[in-house]
Amino acid sequence: MVLTGAEIVVACLKEQGVDTVFGYPGGAILNIYDALYKHADEIRHILTSHEQGASHAADGYARATGKVGVCIATSGPGATNLVTGIATAYMDSIPMVAITCNVGTSLLGKDSFQEIDIAGVVMPITKYSFIVKDVRDLAKVIRRAFSIAKSGRPGPVLVDITKDATANTTEYIQQVPDVILPDTAAITDEDLHTAAELIKEAKRPMIFVGGGAIAADASEELLEFAEKINAPVCDTLMGKGAFSGEHPLYAGMLGMHGTKYANFGVTHCDLLIAIGTRFSDRVFGNAAKFAQNAKVLQIDVDPAEIDKNIRTTASVIGDVKEVLKRLNPMIGQYDHKEWVEHIEELKLKFPLKYNLDGLTGPYVVEEIYRVTKGDAIITTEVGQHQMWAAQYYKYSKPRQLLTSGGLGTMGYGLGAALGAKTARPDKTVINIAGDGCFRMNMNELATASRYNIPVIEVVINNHVLGMVRQWQTLFYGGRYSATVLNDKVDFVKVAEALGCKGIRVTKKEEVGPALEEAIAHGGPVLLDCQIDCDDKVFPMVPAGAAIEDAFDEDDLKKKEM
Incomplete structure (x- = not known):
C-alpha cells in the first residue's frame, strides 16, 4: 500500500x-x-x-x-x-x-x-x-x-x-520484526573452562553484579550461580534487584556509598566475579587498591568493558544469561561456610544505621518499604535521597529501582515514574526526590494530573542541595556556596496548583499514614517530607580513596576526639 x-x-x-x-x-x-x-x-x-x-x-x-x-x-x-x-x-x-x-x-x-x-x-x-x-x-x-x-x-x-x-x-509493505537473539558469538568453551577453574580454586569468592544482569533477564541463572558456589553477592546501583536484597547471601551495594561489609568483602576476597557491570569510578574508588587480593573474572556482553577500568584475570564475553546458563552446569556445589560467616559477622559489626530521633530520609524509605511490602517500583532523582533509596529499600526483583546511575541526572525521576506507571499500571510507583531535583522537573506533575497517572512523589525536603552540601561540610570547610534553598516555595501548594494532592509530613508518625493515604487516593500525590538540612549519607568513601577507607558518622566522631 x-x-x-x-x-x-x-x-x-x-x-x-x-x-x-x-x-x-x-x-x-x-x-x-x-x-x-x-x-x-x-x-x-x-x-x-x-x-x-x-x-x-x-x-x-x-x-x-x-x-x-x-x-x-x-x-x-x-x-x-x-x-x-x-x-x-x-x-x-x-x-x-x-x-x-x-x-x-x-x-x-x-x-x-x-x-x-x-x-x-x-x-x-x-x-x-x-x-x-x-x-x-x-x-x-x-x-x-x-x-x-x-x-x-x-x-x-x-x-x-x-x-x-x-x-x-x-x-509500504508490513514486516514481522526481526527476532533479537542473545549475543553468544564470543562465548568460547575455553573461556568457560577458565572461569569454572577459577571458581573451583577460590576460597573466598565474591560476586559483584550490575545492570547488565537485569538487561539480560538473568536473575534466575544468577540465583542458581550464587547458591551453587555459596558466595556473598554485592551489587551496583544499577544492579539492584538482579539478586534479591532479601536473600541471606546478599551483602549490599559496593562503592562510595556502599555498605562497609560489601567494601571490606571485595577488599579481602580472593576471587571477584563481576557480572554485567562496567566498574564505574563510584564503585572502585582507587583502581590501584581495588580488590588487590583477588583474581578478577568479568562476564559482560561488551568486550570494550574488559580491562577498561579494572584489570581482569579472565573474562567471558557474551550475553550474561547465556553465559550463566552454560557455566552453571560446569561448576560443582561448593561450600564456603567460613567466608560467608565472616561476611555475616561484618554485617553485624557494620550495619547501616541512622539517627532515630526525628524524621530522616532513611526512615522515610524504610516506611515506603514497609507500606508497599517491598513490591513497589521505585524511581529516584539523584543525590542523598537516591543513596538512601538504594540502601534502605530491599529490592527483591529486577526492574524495581529505576534511577540515573551513570549520568546522574537531576530531574530524571518524575518523568521515569510516569513512564513506569504507564507501562505497569498494576504496580505502585513512587518517585523519591530531593527538593533540588524536584525543582528541575516539578512541571511533570501537570502531566500526571492531566492523565490522572497515580504516581506518588515523595520529596525528601531538607531545603538544601543535600549531597553537595554534604561534600561542602566534609571537604570544603562548611562553605555552603549556592546550596541553600531555604526560600518561600511551598511544594504542597505547587502540587495542588498543578492538579495533584499535596500532603506535608513533618513527624515520623505521619509518614506511614500519609503513604497509605497517597496509595488509596488513586491519583497523583506529592508528599513533602521535611528533614534536617545536615542529615548525611553514610558510609562514604572519599573520591579517589580505596573502598576499604569507607567511613561513617562514628568514625568521624572518633577522628574528632
Missing part, C-alpha cells in the same frame, strides 16, 4: 509492538502527529510538560518493562531538549528510540528556523543516529533503529526525519 512517511512511522511503531509514545509536538513533526491522531486507539500518546520529561518517561517505560521506550519531538530546541534523556539512557544501557523531525531537505544546512543537526549532536551518546531525507528509506531505518536499540548491549538510537520525508509517499 502507498503511505505518507508519517503514516509509515506509525505503521512501523505498530509493527514493533509500541503501545505508548511520549512527546511534544511542533511544526516540523506535525505530519507525524496528524498520523498519530488517526491511530489514537492503537498508540497512546502522552503529552509531557517538557521534551526532557518525554525522554525520561520513555526511559522509565523501558526500564520497567525491558521493551524499547519511544519519545518524539520536533526540530531545533525540541530535539535538543531530548539530549539529556538520551545521554541518561546511553550511560545506563537503556533501549530507547528517539524520533525527531527536521526542516525540509532543501532547507538543511542553511541555518533555517529551528534547524539543528541533531543526528550529529547525539552521535557520542547513542548507539547509532540516523537522518532520513528520502521516504523510501524510512521503514528500513526505523526497523533497524529498534533492532540496534535492543541488540547486544542495549542503548538509545535517534532517527531524525526531514519534514518533506514525512509528507512524501511510497510503497
Whole structure:
C-alpha cells in the first residue's frame, strides 16, 4: 500500500509492538502527529510538560518493562531538549528510540528556523543516529533503529526525519520484526573452562553484579550461580534487584556509598566475579587498591568493558544469561561456610544505621518499604535521597529501582515514574526526590494530573542541595556556596496548583499514614517530607580513596576526639 512517511512511522511503531509514545509536538513533526491522531486507539500518546520529561518517561517505560521506550519531538530546541534523556539512557544501557523531525531537505544546512543537526549532536551518546531525507528509506531505518536499540548491549538510537520525508509517499509493505537473539558469538568453551577453574580454586569468592544482569533477564541463572558456589553477592546501583536484597547471601551495594561489609568483602576476597557491570569510578574508588587480593573474572556482553577500568584475570564475553546458563552446569556445589560467616559477622559489626530521633530520609524509605511490602517500583532523582533509596529499600526483583546511575541526572525521576506507571499500571510507583531535583522537573506533575497517572512523589525536603552540601561540610570547610534553598516555595501548594494532592509530613508518625493515604487516593500525590538540612549519607568513601577507607558518622566522631 502507498503511505505518507508519517503514516509509515506509525505503521512501523505498530509493527514493533509500541503501545505508548511520549512527546511534544511542533511544526516540523506535525505530519507525524496528524498520523498519530488517526491511530489514537492503537498508540497512546502522552503529552509531557517538557521534551526532557518525554525522554525520561520513555526511559522509565523501558526500564520497567525491558521493551524499547519511544519519545518524539520536533526540530531545533525540541530535539535538543531530548539530549539529556538520551545521554541518561546511553550511560545506563537503556533501549530507547528517539524520533525527531527536521526542516525540509532543501532547507538543511542553511541555518533555517529551528534547524539543528541533531543526528550529529547525539552521535557520542547513542548507539547509532540516523537522518532520513528520502521516504523510501524510512521503514528500513526505523526497523533497524529498534533492532540496534535492543541488540547486544542495549542503548538509545535517534532517527531524525526531514519534514518533506514525512509528507512524501511510497510503497509500504508490513514486516514481522526481526527476532533479537542473545549475543553468544564470543562465548568460547575455553573461556568457560577458565572461569569454572577459577571458581573451583577460590576460597573466598565474591560476586559483584550490575545492570547488565537485569538487561539480560538473568536473575534466575544468577540465583542458581550464587547458591551453587555459596558466595556473598554485592551489587551496583544499577544492579539492584538482579539478586534479591532479601536473600541471606546478599551483602549490599559496593562503592562510595556502599555498605562497609560489601567494601571490606571485595577488599579481602580472593576471587571477584563481576557480572554485567562496567566498574564505574563510584564503585572502585582507587583502581590501584581495588580488590588487590583477588583474581578478577568479568562476564559482560561488551568486550570494550574488559580491562577498561579494572584489570581482569579472565573474562567471558557474551550475553550474561547465556553465559550463566552454560557455566552453571560446569561448576560443582561448593561450600564456603567460613567466608560467608565472616561476611555475616561484618554485617553485624557494620550495619547501616541512622539517627532515630526525628524524621530522616532513611526512615522515610524504610516506611515506603514497609507500606508497599517491598513490591513497589521505585524511581529516584539523584543525590542523598537516591543513596538512601538504594540502601534502605530491599529490592527483591529486577526492574524495581529505576534511577540515573551513570549520568546522574537531576530531574530524571518524575518523568521515569510516569513512564513506569504507564507501562505497569498494576504496580505502585513512587518517585523519591530531593527538593533540588524536584525543582528541575516539578512541571511533570501537570502531566500526571492531566492523565490522572497515580504516581506518588515523595520529596525528601531538607531545603538544601543535600549531597553537595554534604561534600561542602566534609571537604570544603562548611562553605555552603549556592546550596541553600531555604526560600518561600511551598511544594504542597505547587502540587495542588498543578492538579495533584499535596500532603506535608513533618513527624515520623505521619509518614506511614500519609503513604497509605497517597496509595488509596488513586491519583497523583506529592508528599513533602521535611528533614534536617545536615542529615548525611553514610558510609562514604572519599573520591579517589580505596573502598576499604569507607567511613561513617562514628568514625568521624572518633577522628574528632
